[in-house]
Amino acid sequence: MKLELIEKLLGKNILSIEEQKIKYPSRNLPEGCKVSRFAPSPTGYVHLGSLYQVLISERLSHQSNGILFLRIEDTDQKREIKGTAELIPAMLKSFDIIFDEGPIAYACAKDTNETCLEEIGKYGPYYQSQRADIYKSFIKYLLENDLAYPCFCTPGELEEQHSFQEKNGLRTGYYGEFAKCRNLSVEEIEKKLNEGKSFIIRFKSQNKFEDKVKYTDMIRGNIEFPGYDIDVPILKSDNLPTYHMAHIVDDTLMGTTHVIRGAEWLSSVPLHLQLFKAIGQKPPKYGHIATIDKLENGNRRKLSKRKDPEANVEYYHEQGYPSVAVIEYLLNIANSNFEDWRRTQPTTEWREFQFSAKKLNNSGALFDLIKLDSISKEIIAQMPAKDLFAKAFEWSKKYDSELFGLMKKEPKYIEDILNIERNIGKNSRKDITKYSDIKNEIIYFFDEYFDLKKANVRTLLSTFSDSDLTGILNDYKNIYDEKDTQDDWWKKIQDLSEKYGYCANMKLYKEAPEKFKGNVSDVARVFRILLTGRDQTPNMYLLMKIMGKERIIKRLSLLD
RNA sequence: GACCCCAUCGUCUAACGGUUAGGACAGCGCCCUUUCAAGGCGCUAACACGGGUUCGAAUCCCGUUGGGGUCGCCA
Numbered sequence: 001m002k003l004e005l006i007e008k009l010l011g012k013n014i015l016s017i018e019e020q021k022i023k024y025p026s027r028n029l030p031e032g033c034k035v036s037r038f039a040p041s042p043t044g045y046v047h048l049g050s051l052y053q054v055l056i057s058e059r060l061s062h063q064s065n066g067i068l069f070l071r072i073e074d075t076d077q078k079r080e081i082k083g084t085a086e087l088i089p090a091m092l093k094s095f096d097i098i099f100d101e102g103p104i105a106y107a108c109a110k111d112t113n114e115t116c117l118e119e120i121g122k123y124g125p126y127y128q129s130q131r132a133d134i135y136k137s138f139i140k141y142l143l144e145n146d147l148a149y150p151c152f153c154t155p156g157e158l159e160e161q162h163s164f165q166e167k168n169g170l171r172t173g174y175y176g177e178f179a180k181c182r183n184l185s186v187e188e189i190e191k192k193l194n195e196g197k198s199f200i201i202r203f204k205s206q207n208k209f210e211d212k213v214k215y216t217d218m219i220r221g222n223i224e225f226p227g228y229d230i231d232v233p234i235l236k237s238d239n240l241p242t243y244h245m246a247h248i249v250d251d252t253l254m255g256t257t258h259v260i261r262g263a264e265w266l267s268s269v270p271l272h273l274q275l276f277k278a279i280g281q282k283p284p285k286y287g288h289i290a291t292i293d294k295l296e297n298g299n300r301r302k303l304s305k306r307k308d309p310e311a312n313v314e315y316y317h318e319q320g321y322p323s324v325a326v327i328e329y330l331l332n333i334a335n336s337n338f339e340d341w342r343r344t345q346p347t348t349e350w351r352e353f354q355f356s357a358k359k360l361n362n363s364g365a366l367f368d369l370i371k372l373d374s375i376s377k378e379i380i381a382q383m384p385a386k387d388l389f390a391k392a393f394e395w396s397k398k399y400d401s402e403l404f405g406l407m408k409k410e411p412k413y414i415e416d417i418l419n420i421e422r423n424i425g426k427n428s429r430k431d432i433t434k435y436s437d438i439k440n441e442i443i444y445f446f447d448e449y450f451d452l453k454k455a456n457v458r459t460l461l462s463t464f465s466d467s468d469l470t471g472i473l474n475d476y477k478n479i480y481d482e483k484d485t486q487d488d489w490w491k492k493i494q495d496l497s498e499k500y501g502y503c504a505n506m507k508l509y510k511e512a513p514e515k516f517k518g519n520v521s522d523v524a525r526v527f528r529i530l531l532t533g534r535d536q537t538p539n540m541y542l543l544m545k546i547m548g549k550e551r552i553i554k555r556l557s558l559l560d
Numbered sequence: 561g562a563c564c565c566c567a568u569c570g571u572c573u574a575a576c577g578g579u580u581a582g583g584a585c586a587g588c589g590c591c592c593u594u595u596c597a598a599g600g601c602g603c604u605a606a607c608a609c610g611g612g613u614u615c616g617a618a619u620c621c622c623g624u625u626g627g628g629g630u631c632g633c634c635a
Contacts, residue, residue: 041635076634155633162632171562172631200633226563236633243635267564267630290566291628300627332584336573339584361573363566364628371572371585381598421597431597493594506594524594536596 001143005186008193009143009150009201010136010235017279020137020253024123027255033066035257038092038099039250041073042085045312048303048367049262049292051095052330056289057260058097059355066257070102071250072127075240085127091313095323102126123254128246135241138249138279139201139234147206147278148234150199151181152192173230174202175209182231201235203245203275213270218258218287219360220266228270244268248275248283256284263288263362287357290364292333303367310367320395320435322383324350325376332375335359346382373433381428385419388432392418395435403439406446416546417442420538429538444532445547452533452558460529463518468500472526473556475499482549486541497523531555 007014015023027035036057040050061068070092072085089104101121119126142148151174153161158174165172182204184192192199207213211227234245241249251259266288276283293300294308303311310316316326328350331338341353380388389411396404407414418438421429432438443449461469479492494504502523503509503516513519527544528537531552537543544552 039635043635073635079634151633158632166561169561198633202633220565223564230631233633238633240633242633246635262629263565264629264635269564288565293628295571302628333572336584339572340574343584361566365573366571368571368585374585424598427599429597490594497594519594521594528595534595538596540594 001146001149002186003144005189006140006143008190009199010140014133014136014140017137017141020134024253024255027067029066032064033257034061034064035067035069035255036061036260037069037071037251037254037256039071039073039247040085040088041076041079042081042088043079044081044084044305045314046088046091047305048311048313048330051092051097051313051326052292052333053260053262053289054092054097055095055327055330056287056334056355056357056360057258059351060258060260060357062351063355067100067255068098069121069123069254070099070104070126071254072103072129073243073246074127074129075236075243075246077129077238077240094317095313095327128250129240131246131250132239132241134253135235135245135249139241139245142203142234142278143201145278147204148201149182149184149204149231150189150193151202151231151233152184152197152199153181154198171209175205175229175231179231198237200233200237202231203234203278205229205231205274206278207270207274213273215269215273215286217266217269218285218357220288220362223266223269225267225270228274230271232271234275244271244275248272248279248281251284252276252279252281258287259284260287260289263290263364287360288362289360290362292367293364294367300364300366302364310369317395318399320392320399320437321372321376321433322379322391322435325372325379328379329372329375331355332371333361333365336361377430377433380432380434381422381430385415385422388418388422389415392435392438396438400436400439406439406442410446413445413546414442417445417543420542420546431538444534447551447554450533450555452530452555454558457529457558460535461526463522464526468517469526470559472496472500472523473530473559476527477553477556480544480549480552482545489541489544493524493527494520527556530558 029035038050038054038057040046058068060066070089072088074080074085085103089099089102092099101119101123103119103124103126125131139148153174161174161178162172164170165178179202181202205228207227207229209227209229211229213225213227214222215225216222232244233242235241250256265286269286269288273283291302294303305311313326316323328338328342331350331353335353335355337359338350338353345352383391389407393404393407393411396407418441421427432441464472475496476492479496481488484492497504497520500523501517503513503519506519506521509516509519524540525535528534528540531540531544531547547555
């Protein structure tokens with residue numbers, strides 16, 4: 001096609017591909033460095049599947065000392081939800097996914113929380129809507145080389161053709177005899193243009209359906225498709241490119257070597273390969289990952305933005321999961337040997353794990369909240385109390401004002417509580433799955449929330465006679481000593497038990513329970529109930545040390 | 561409908577022609593234990609089906625079934 005006509009279609013002063021390539025020179029990274037990207041369209045929140053995808057890209061690129069960049073695919077202005085693109089980098093940062101390039105909110109200073117929407121990187125703009133001229137360079141090239149053409153078919157006509165094809169059992173799409181504008185003469189094109197008709201640009205496919213397209217996926221291996229003979233739109237009537245065009249142009253100029261994307265793109269591979277060939281560029285390697293599914297009525301389906309709150313990654317923040325728990329869960333789905341590694345390396349950072357694209361499974365995983373819980377519990381159990389406190393503090397600031405108030409008022413007290421049976425290796429307590437569980441674990445330590453009723457206590461401890469109960473309590477108030485070791489402390493409770501006819505030795509008791517009023521466990525329970533209002537608590541000795549004698553005496557005096 | 565992908569315990573998966581089909585989560589049981597939470601030990605539980613190929617198949621091939629995806633001026 002002649003330049004004059006091309007300019008009528010695309011406008012004047014369009015740079016050539018060569019000129020664009022001078023502006024965006026190749027990266028010249030050392031051998032083996034992978035360049036990957038996350039390229040979401042700004043249509044709302046970040047999906048768990050997106051996090052999974054970007055995590056894999058992140059590992060592949062950074063593990064190879066390569067580059068991970070963010071690109072916003074905002075070529076569909078109808079679907080775009082304004083303002084959501086800007087949320088993406090911060091949300092991913094909250095999961096410790098750090099981009100090297102792109103419109104990155106924390107660009108100014110990686111280690112602060114300051115936001116700054118400036119772009120970093122020499123391959124921008126990183127918003128596709130700002131790259132219209134760049135795409136035109138490539139479309140111009142295609143038009144020049146008879147690999148693209150304007151199409152004046154109206155949406156109505158296309159719809160009609162589509163239903164005709166369906167009715168007659170034909171493949172749907174703009175191909176072969178159905179590609180009506182494919183062979184328009186220059187005169188016809190000019191005539192329609194002069195009439196002011198709206199048009200799009202279509203790629204002129206060089207394939208035949210009978211052809212075989214072979215390609216090797218990073219994850220799925222060899223795949224063979226029939227030839228892709230449909231003349232797809234590459235430039236829409238709003239002058240923005242379609243995904244397909246934008247993809248091949250951007251990933252060419254931005255030097256992407258590895259594309260990780262959802263399996264829904266698998267069937268577009270023949271098209272993309274063809275487009276790369278048409279512009280004379282080498283395609284990147286593709287890895288098509290499976291979706292994260294959910295079971296509904298016995299069938300699998302993708303985690304859905306609408307129906308499933310857990311599809312939104314923000315959900316995990318709200319619930320109080322450590323973000324690293326979510327990452328490790330996803331890592332586990334991606335490379336199931338991760339958990340074996342984790343067992344041998346309980347405290348090493350997840351990035352140290354040797355990630356492998358080959359181990360990615362190509363069937364979809366069912367999302368398993370229970371497994372996430374288990375991972376999360378393990379991670380929280382490994383945190384020093386100080387760190388747990390700090391994380392929970394940040395969490396509560398945003399999601400639980402009551403807890404936040406307490407943490408602010410008595411940080412040391414709460415940290416001590418959190419430290420009960422912590423840092424004792426694999427035997428550490430594992431009763432906190434997420435930060436939101438903490439309130440329940442600490443609340444009874446605070447007098448303002450501790451509201452035990454006399455009558456309730458009597459009911460809970462109904463096996464004790466009133467005189468025994470008051471006797472035990474009064475005695476204990478006199479003998480409790482904060483300086484006691486755990487053994488001393490236990491000995492006192494045993495002695496007290498004996499004094500009131502409760503067996504101090506469990507074995508002995510089990511042999512002949514009828515000889516006693518009860519056992520030491522019953523007596524310990526008296527203190528547990530009075531001091532905590534609960535039947536189940538962590539280690540009472542440690543708990544009491546933290547409560548302090550004054551508070552203990554006060555609580556033990558409830559029945560006075 | 562056409563094309564493509566997928567198929568091992570309830571779940572995530574290991575196995576790369578020869579294993580009593582392994583692990584983790586969940587479940588169950590026992591032990592430990594002043595209550596929990598843990599921890600220790602153990603148990604239940606899977607190769608979708610049918611044909612081949614082979615001395616030998618979860619593994620390779622073909623088919624069936626089931627599930628998923630794609631077939632837009634959406635990405």
